[in-house]
Amino acid sequence: GLAKISTALAILAAIIFFLRVINKRCFNNKNIFLKSINKFLRKYHKFIGIILVFTGLIHGIFSSYDVLSLNMGTICWVLSLLLGLNFMFKKKCKHKAWIYYHRLLTIAFILTLIIHILLVKGFFNISSTNNNITNSNSISSDSVNTDRDTTIIENTDDNDETITESTNSSVENITTTDVGADPSDAYSDGTYEGSGTGYRPGTEVQVTVSNGEIDSIDLISTNDDDKFFNRAWSTIIDEIINSQSTDVDTVSGATRSSNGIIEAVSDAIN
Numbered sequence: 338g339l340a341k342i343s344t345a346l347a348i349l350a351a352i353i354f355f356l357r358v359i360n361k362r363c364f365n366n367k368n369i370f371l372k373s374i375n376k377f378l379r380k381y382h383k384f385i386g387i388i389l390v391f392t393g394l395i396h397g398i399f400s401s402y403d404v405l406s407l408n409m410g411t412i413c414w415v416l417s418l419l420l421g422l423n424f425m426f427k428k429k430c431k432h433k434a435w436i437y438y439h440r441l442l443t444i445a446f447i448l449t450l451i452i453h454i455l456l457v458k459g460f461f462n463i464s465s466t467n468n469n470i471t472n473s474n475s476i477s478s479d480s481v482n483t484d485r486d487t488t489i490i491e492n493t494d495d496n497d498e499t500i501t502e503s504t505n506s507s508v509e510n511i512t513t514t515d516v517g518a519d520p521s522d523a524y525s526d527g528t529y530e531g532s533g534t535g536y537r538p539g540t541e542v543q544v545t546v547s548n549g550e551i552d553s554i555d556l557i558s559t560n561d562d563d564k565f566f567n568r569a570w571s572t573i574i575d576e577i578i579n580s581q582s583t584d585v586d587t588v589s590g591a592t593r594s595s596n597g598i599i600e601a602v603s604d605a606i607n
Contacts, residue, residue, distance in 0.1 A: 531605030535597020
């Protein structure tokens with residue numbers, strides 16, 4: 338939520354410059370509507386900038402990255418801080434030179450913000466992929482065949498699901514049971530894959546069911562940060578296997594990664 342608020346504030350703070358350019362280049366400064374919007378935003382420009390600096394900082398503190406580390410989010414926040422300082426000390430600049438620095442910083446800030454958003458949303462695959470994290474009950478990740486050997490066709494009709502395995506032509510009908518029922522009634526033996534979205538999309542797991550119980554859970558890949566994902570994985574998997582259910586608590590400080598793991602396991606066993 339803080340990320341969205343910060344982005345909205347950044348747009349409101351920066352749009353003054355772009356509206357002025359558009360009005361000058363396209364309408365020769367004669368568009369009354371653009372002038373009125375620009376005048377209104379200029380009135381609250383300082384206030385918007387101050388809120389942006391503080392919301393950006395709070396967002397960074399609660400994000401998956403350390404604020405005092407070299408990442409696009411921190412660079413973006415530093416640029417917003419420099420914009421504020423540039424505005425505060427504008428009177429010390431001769432011949433209004435501050436406005437040129439302010440505009441250059443604005444352009445750098447917007448470009449950095451765009452890159453930051455693209456990175457967080459996973460458009461650039463620069464995050465490390467984890468293939469070596471396993472639970473003591475998990476099968477070795479080296480033996481994981483990432484090619485799917487099972488094709489799952491879900492036909493949701495009330496509580497019925499039909500699972501078709503490509504390795505044979507037999508079809509089993511599985512009826513989900515109430516909480517507390519015998520696990521053998523809930524799970525069908527086999528190896529299944531599922532995916533979920535943690536801090537970023539792309540958390541994929543392989544779940545092995547033996548004798549009607551979840552026997553092991555192995556990680557195929559994830560795009561989440563190692564520090565937070567590992568913290569969640571080391572706890573969540575044990576709890577799922579011990580309780581034979583995905584109805585487990587998330588790990589404090591790694592909530593999104595926890596939810597991604599739980600979602601991926603649920604997707605596999607469903």
